[in-house]
Amino acid sequence: MPFFDYQGMRLYYQDTDKREDKTRGLPVVFVHGAGSSRRTWHMQIGAFESMYRVIIPDLSGHGDSDPGPDDTTIEDFTSEVAALIEHLDLSDFVMVGHSMGGGIVMSYTLTEGFRRPLAIALVDTCPDLELSRLATGLAIETVETQLYLFKGRKERGKNGPYDIIRQEEDIKRKNPRIISRDLAAADKFNVTDRVGEIDLPVFVIVGEKDNIVTPAMANKFQESLPRADIAVVRNADHVPMLQNPDDFNTILRKFLEWVENKSSGL
Numbered sequence: 446m447p448f449f450d451y452q453g454m455r456l457y458y459q460d461t462d463k464r465e466d467k468t469r470g471l472p473v474v475f476v477h478g479a480g481s482s483r484r485t486w487h488m489q490i491g492a493f494e495s496m497y498r499v500i501i502p503d504l505s506g507h508g509d510s511d512p513g514p515d516d517t518t519i520e521d522f523t524s525e526v527a528a529l530i531e532h533l534d535l536s537d538f539v540m541v542g543h544s545m546g547g548g549i550v551m552s553y554t555l556t557e558g559f560r561r562p563l564a565i566a567l568v569d570t571c572p573d574l575e576l577s578r579l580a581t582g583l584a585i586e587t588v589e590t591q592l593y594l595f596k597g598r599k600e601r602g603k604n605g606p607y608d609i610i611r612q613e614e615d616i617k618r619k620n621p622r623i624i625s626r627d628l629a630a631a632d633k634f635n636v637t638d639r640v641g642e643i644d645l646p647v648f649v650i651v652g653e654k655d656n657i658v659t660p661a662m663a664n665k666f667q668e669s670l671p672r673a674d675i676a677v678v679r680n681a682d683h684v685p686m687l688q689n690p691d692d693f694n695t696i697l698r699k700f701l702e703w704v705e706n707k708s709s710g711l
Contacts (some may be wrong), residue, residue, distance in 0.1 A: 450590030478544030
């Protein structure tokens with residue numbers, strides 16, 4: 446199993462690459478959100494592994510990685526991702542971050558000295574993750590997730606999105622420290638006054654029915670970025686890569702193809 450050592454912790458990451466032609470396709474680093482793990486990106490592995498190198502870390506305290514300190518910040522998570530990118534000696538890569546993971550990707554992009562990605566995709570996230578501003582949406586999403594799990598019980602055991610969401614919710618319930626630690630970190634994250642410094646291609650993706658980061662919020666965010674486009678994933682809430690993976694993967698694939706063509710001068 447691929448682990449790397451970082452500040453006394455063993456951090457797990459998944460590194461999948463089934464490209465026949467290794468000279469084509471880019472490394473894509475996916476960063477999960479609060480209370481989650483690499484499993485959030487399960488539906489993207491099969492969709493992208495034959496065209497791109499897919500790299501998905503478990504942040505400290507998540508998945509198969511060692512626990513981290515209770516006072517971990519977004520900047521601490523950012524340094525973990527940066528250490529992994531150095532460990533793998535990546536260049537010409539793209540980063541994709543969901544929710545809190547989007548904050549980590551923004552933080553990474555705004556930190557001097559880190560290897561610069563070619564582009565980033567920010568999924569259902571915003572530059573200000575203060576809980577008081579997002580609390581109502583979080584409450585609504587929590588209820589809707591439980592309704593989804595109740596209504597979709599026939600999908601149990603099919604190793605699809607339903608099982609992944611159920612597993613993630615079970616982990617949060619059994620270990621509330623994970624989500625409380627992440628939300629405390631997210632609550633301190635606000636780079637609203639710095640988004641103009643993110644001077645590279647950005648793809649903002651948002652679920653059509655997201656109550657936490659609404660399409661209106663995502664659109665305002667996109668307009669504040671120097672070089673950004675936006676796409677709305679139909680029939681999806683806050684986790685569009687699981688709730689509508691077909692549309693999400695199609696949208697993201699087009700962006701990755703554009704980035705690759707642009708980087709190669711096509």
